[in-house]
Amino acid sequence: MDDFIKDEILSLKDEMIQIRRGFHQYPELGMEEKRTSENIARRLGELSLEVNTSIGRAGVVGLLKGKNPGKTVLLRADMDALPIHEKNNVPYRSRNEGIMHACGHDGHMAILLTVAKILTAHHEDFSGRIKFVFQPGEEGLAGARFMIEDGVLKDPQVDAVFALHLMTRFPIGFVALRAGPLMACMDAFTIKIKGKGAHGAMPEEGADAILMSAQVISTLQSLISKEVSPMIPLVVHVGTIHGGNAFNIVAEHVELKGTVRTHDEILRKSMSERIDRIVKGVTTALRGTYKLDYQFGYPPVFNDAAMTGLVKDVGVQVVGAEQVIEIPPVMISDDMAFFLREVSGCYFFVGAGSAEKGFDQPHHNARFDFDEDALVVGAEMMAHVALAYLKNH
Ligand SMILES: [Zn+2]
Ligand SMILES: [Zn+2]
Numbered sequence: 131m132d133d134f135i136k137d138e139i140l141s142l143k144d145e146m147i148q149i150r151r152g153f154h155q156y157p158e159l160g161m162e163e164k165r166t167s168e169n170i171a172r173r174l175g176e177l178s179l180e181v182n183t184s185i186g187r188a189g190v191v192g193l194l195k196g197k198n199p200g201k202t203v204l205l206r207a208d209m210d211a212l213p214i215h216e217k218n219n220v221p222y223r224s225r226n227e228g229i230m231h232a233c234g235h236d237g238h239m240a241i242l243l244t245v246a247k248i249l250t251a252h253h254e255d256f257s258g259r260i261k262f263v264f265q266p267g268e269e270g271l272a273g274a275r276f277m278i279e280d281g282v283l284k285d286p287q288v289d290a291v292f293a294l295h296l297m298t299r300f301p302i303g304f305v306a307l308r309a310g311p312l313m314a315c316m317d318a319f320t321i322k323i324k325g326k327g328a329h330g331a332m333p334e335e336g337a338d339a340i341l342m343s344a345q346v347i348s349t350l351q352s353l354i355s356k357e358v359s360p361m362i363p364l365v366v367h368v369g370t371i372h373g374g375n376a377f378n379i380v381a382e383h384v385e386l387k388g389t390v391r392t393h394d395e396i397l398r399k400s401m402s403e404r405i406d407r408i409v410k411g412v413t414t415a416l417r418g419t420y421k422l423d424y425q426f427g428y429p430p431v432f433n434d435a436a437m438t439g440l441v442k443d444v445g446v447q448v449v450g451a452e453q454v455i456e457i458p459p460v461m462i463s464d465d466m467a468f469f470l471r472e473v474s475g476c477y478f479f480v481g482a483g484s485a486e487k488g489f490d491q492p493h494h495n496a497r498f499d500f501d502e503d504a505l506v507v508g509a510e511m512m513a514h515v516a517l518a519y520l521k522n523h
Pocket of ligand 2: 233234235268295
């Protein structure tokens with residue numbers, strides 16, 4: 131293992147923390163990362179990297195060339211924040227009211243900029259190329275897909291992709307990963323149910339859309355318990371329900387919005403028909419009609435076995451074998467899936483939680499924050515993963 135990396139990351143730790151806090155103070159929502167991407171482009175430019183901006187709208191790419199030609203490895207960091215009003219009372223608290231880096235993407239950017247700086251200084255020590263990719267709109271807006279459409283995987287053609295996500299549910303010093311399916315798809319549906327309005331005291335003259343929606347919601351759960359094998363993880367979740375106008379009126383309209391999560395591509399493709407069948411059956415039985423709008427969003431995140439093995443080996447050297455853990459799949463989603471569908475690679479977690487220091491809040495929480503020591507682990511991991519890939523391929 132090249133010891134210079136650890137030393138140099140430690141010498142840049144304070145700077146990395148300042149970069150992270152700078153991003154934290156000025157968070158921007160997905161696909162609107164203007165200030166953020168300008169900041170990144172400037173920093174990459176100062177390293178004399180070949181910089182491309184406006185890839186996938188707000189995306190930024192820095193290309194670093196090693197001593198000799200070789201494979202191209204892509205390292206990705208996401209840039210967007212969330213519509214959350216920060217409740218932390220820290221000096222680097224968000225100054226953009228109502229917007230907050232509550233998922234750790236500020237840390238991902240600081241890590242990747244630091245890795246870019248260190249590997250640029252050592253570009254004579256490796257062959258091949260490294261694409262530093264700063265991606266907009268991870269939180270539901272599929273920024274990765276826009277970057278792919280704008281050619282981020284070409285010219286030069288990318289041979290492997292890697293990214294990390296800081297995670298407070300894993301303690302500081304841990305790396306968590308798995309080969310195969312890691313995260314679920316993120317598909318969405320809207321169900322519009324139509325009944326017939328009437329006086330609440332004379333229900334026989336109407337058709338109650340609220341009753342229909344109640345039956346639809348509970349019958350949808352039978353997909354999980356009675357229709358799909360219990361060995362296949364599946365979430366069918368209704369998150370919003372809107373309908374009805376007054377206590378004494380039979381509701382004519384109800385709208386439900388929900389999401390489907392699974393790692394299984396075959397099951398995934400069948401879910402719109404299954405949901406359609408249930409909604410159709412229930413509403414027809416209760417004298418109503420319906421409209422189902424089903425949207426396929428992020429695919430499942432799938433990690434290549436060999437690339438995951440490479441990350442694991444690096445993890446063993448960086449944090450020690452006891453602190454590299456293989457985890458079961460999770461039901462969250464991430465548009466890193468679009469990259470991993472095109473090119474083999476690995477998405478892994480870096481522990482960022484610390485109960486003693488009070489960093490124990492979940493992601494997307496208004497009090498979310500993470501242990502900045504995780505930045506060092508993350509930077510070490512990313513730098514070594516890139517070098518290990520280029521060395522071995
Ligand atoms: Zn998030
Ligand atoms: Zn995230």
